[in-house]
Amino acid sequence: MEATFKPGFLKGKIVLITGGATGICYGIALGFLKYGARVCIMSRKLPNIQAAIESLKKESGSSEIYGTTCDVRKLEDIEKAVDYFIEKVGKIDVLINGAAGNFLVPFESMSANAFKTVIEIDLQGTFLVTKVVHAKCLKGRGGSIINISSTLQVCGVALQTHAGAAKAAIDAITRHLAVELGSQGIRVNGIAPGAIDGTAGFEKLTPEGGLSISMKETIPLNRLGKKSDIAECAMFLASDAASYISGQTIIVDGGAVLTFPNFTLLSPQVRKLLNPSL
Numbered sequence: 001m002e003a004t005f006k007p008g009f010l011k012g013k014i015v016l017i018t019g020g021a022t023g024i025c026y027g028i029a030l031g032f033l034k035y036g037a038r039v040c041i042m043s044r045k046l047p048n049i050q051a052a053i054e055s056l057k058k059e060s061g062s063s064e065i066y067g068t069t070c071d072v073r074k075l076e077d078i079e080k081a082v083d084y085f086i087e088k089v090g091k092i093d094v095l096i097n098g099a100a101g102n103f104l105v106p107f108e109s110m111s112a113n114a115f116k117t118v119i120e121i122d123l124q125g126t127f128l129v130t131k132v133v134h135a136k137c138l139k140g141r142g143g144s145i146i147n148i149s150s151t152l153q154v155c156g157v158a159l160q161t162h163a164g165a166a167k168a169a170i171d172a173i174t175r176h177l178a179v180e181l182g183s184q185g186i187r188v189n190g191i192a193p194g195a196i197d198g199t200a201g202f203e204k205l206t207p208e209g210g211l212s213i214s215m216k217e218t219i220p221l222n223r224l225g226k227k228s229d230i231a232e233c234a235m236f237l238a239s240d241a242a243s244y245i246s247g248q249t250i251i252v253d254g255g256a257v258l259t260f261p262n263f264t265l266l267s268p269q270v271r272k273l274l275n276p277s278l
């Protein structure tokens with residue numbers, strides 16, 4: 001990743017990444033740190049935050065990483081976390097809404113609370129964190145917001161009605177806020193990752209074993225995504241190089257949505273959930 005951008009090109013930027021302790025968002029945090037940004041992460045679980053801070057420091061060689069616990073469903077938690085970061089680093093220029101919850105569940109057996117839980121974490125969490133960071137940091141100063149979306153809602157993936165509905169609405173938030181906050185110098189964009197190797201989402205949603213080979217073959221760029229692919233898109237969107245881009249959700253999936261069979265239907269785990277008698 002080092003060679004992609006000029007070293008230090010994000011120096012001076014202060015980034016808050018929700019969900020930054022694990023998965024794709026950990027990769028985003030690492031990218032921003034490597035290129036000179038100061039990074040704040042929050043997650044529900046303290047041990048995850050502590051472990052992430054330690055390994056981000058080691059992997060990036062930077063000590064400009066700060067973290068605290070926060071449940072993005074709770075406004076008071078968010079207010080407290082954002083105040084904590086402002087005290088530590090002074091301001092936030094870039095907000096990356098990546099906190100998400102997910103599980104595979106058939107529509108027929110999904111409880112109202114299961115649906116609500118994912119909507120509250122993914123969608124309402126994006127709304128609430130954006131509201132607090134806007135009021136405390138971006139209003140009057142400008143900045144950049146990046147919402148982490150998905151391609152679930154583009155393909156219509158089985159067992160993902162809750163998550164796909166939340167992500168579709170997040171894409172709508174991206175467009176609405178780009179229009180509403182543009183005159184304040186705030187750009188709002190999204191990133192929709194495809195199958196990213198080494199993440200919980202990938203393990204849940206893709207078939208095991210030999211099938212992953214044909215999966216790669218059906219992706220136009222013939223490989224699975226890497227966390228650094230998403231990090232690089234986020235760094236570009238946050239940088240001055242994207243200063244005239246707003247309201248866009250960029251699909252980063254090697255072209256997969258154009259050609260992908262609905263692989264989740266081939267996953268033994270998904271087939272079992274859809275038809276327990278198998």
Ligand code: COA
Pocket residue numbers: 100101102103104105110111112113114115117118200201
């Ligand atoms: N299948 C069906 N329903 C499920 C479920 C599953 N695998 N997991 C949770 N639910 C339902 C619960 O049964 C409950 O509904 P109910 O009250 O009607 O029974 C509701 O969802 C809330 O579950 P609960 O475990 O109390 O919520 P939580 O706030 O503690 O945690 C998650 C919610 C999404 C964070 C949790 O399921 C989780 O940790 N998931 C894995 C981690 C993850 O999502 N990583 C991101 C990958 S993209």
